[in-house]
Amino acid sequence: MRPTPRTASTSSSTPVTSRLRGLVVGTAVAALALGLAPGATAQVASSEAADTPERAQVAVRLKVATEPVVRVAVPRRTWPSRLVQAQGVPVDGNDLVEVVRDGREVRGSAKRVRHGDTVRLVDVEKRRTTKRTRVRPGVVEVPTTKLAPGRRKVVRDGRAGVQRVKVVRTLHNGEPERYRVASRTWVRKPQPRRVLVGRQPFSVDGADGLNWGALAGCESGGNPRAVNPAGYYGLYQFNVATWRSVGGSGMPHHASPGEQTYRAKLLYKSRGRSPWPHCGRLL
Incomplete structure (x- = not known):
């Protein structure tokens, strides 16, 4: 008891x-x-x-x-x-x-x-204290084909976060027995450093030498964020089912232009020009 x-x-x-x-x-x-x-x-x-x-x-x-x-x-x-x-x-x-x-x-x-x-x-003594701790901002790396492979470019500096931490120290007969964090609250959330990292363009054997710029210009006017009310998205006007069939996730027009081109190459390799009955002649 x-x-x-x-x-x-x-x-x-x-x-x-x-x-x-x-x-x-x-x-x-x-x-x-x-x-x-x-x-x-x-x-x-x-x-x-x-x-x-x-x-x-x-x-x-x-x-x-x-x-x-x-x-x-x-x-x-x-x-x-x-x-x-x-x-x-x-x-x-x-x-x-x-x-x-x-x-x-x-x-x-x-x-x-x-x-x-x-x-x-x-003899039990509980000591409650509040302190501020620094939280490291971290780094987010974003691959891109707009930079030479291996090149890095900082597009946003990071900022450390600050937390207010309430702790309870329990002493038994004057000796430390337990240390417990009672709560953590944000004073300022960290902002990660954002870095672009250059990489090689996506490559698909048998589809790399085709004129993908011409196809994109015909399908969407070269706009990677293009949306057709009929349910087609991005540079190559993927519908969601076709996008998923070549390994895409999310919505096609939310992906980077490089990924959209890579998925289009995979689609060409499996089905040829048939997914683009009007503009496929430009490849």
Whole structure:
């Protein structure tokens, strides 16, 4: 049973060392009951068998944050949080009260203390901070046949982005335990650098030497963005089905002129001039 996390940015303002002031007094009577001498554990164990279940006492170890372990005697089946409160140790909504039995942490109904358990109070502090981080702009490369193969041309400079990042650092007994990014929001989104990269024109054996400029001029007036209301697009007036049949994606008139010519060459290789019954004679 863990306390519900609180919303404040730090744990209790009471210093850990001051938590033990009431504990020293509170354990004085318990120390007398235990004797804090060899054989005390056996005495408590025998008293459990003789006493009623409601009043039987068990010996447990109490470990508060980084302070030394203190032995106390409490009624058995006591919830660990009540044990800590009974010793006068302040606990806030962030702190953890754990029970260790035979070297393992226990949970649920088994968390009620038994003889020989160790109850640990972990001082939890949550530190919330906000910072700004720079996000690299990145680079977008666009192949083109308008530049010599391998040549590069920057057509737009990039700009780094900025993010506002809220983080929560959790400390257990003053030691870092967890780092969590709570949220990220854009102050300014990055703008990638755009670079044209020259490449060889698309090549298709048997179709490279034809007069594709003349065909494009006849079909669309040489306009790669041409749209015919009858459902034909681009330099070579592809319809969508034919465009897809030669590997095109999206709309034909959205592709670069070089890709449109390449797809037209593939179409010619499979079907000849027939897709262009009026202008195909110009090839």
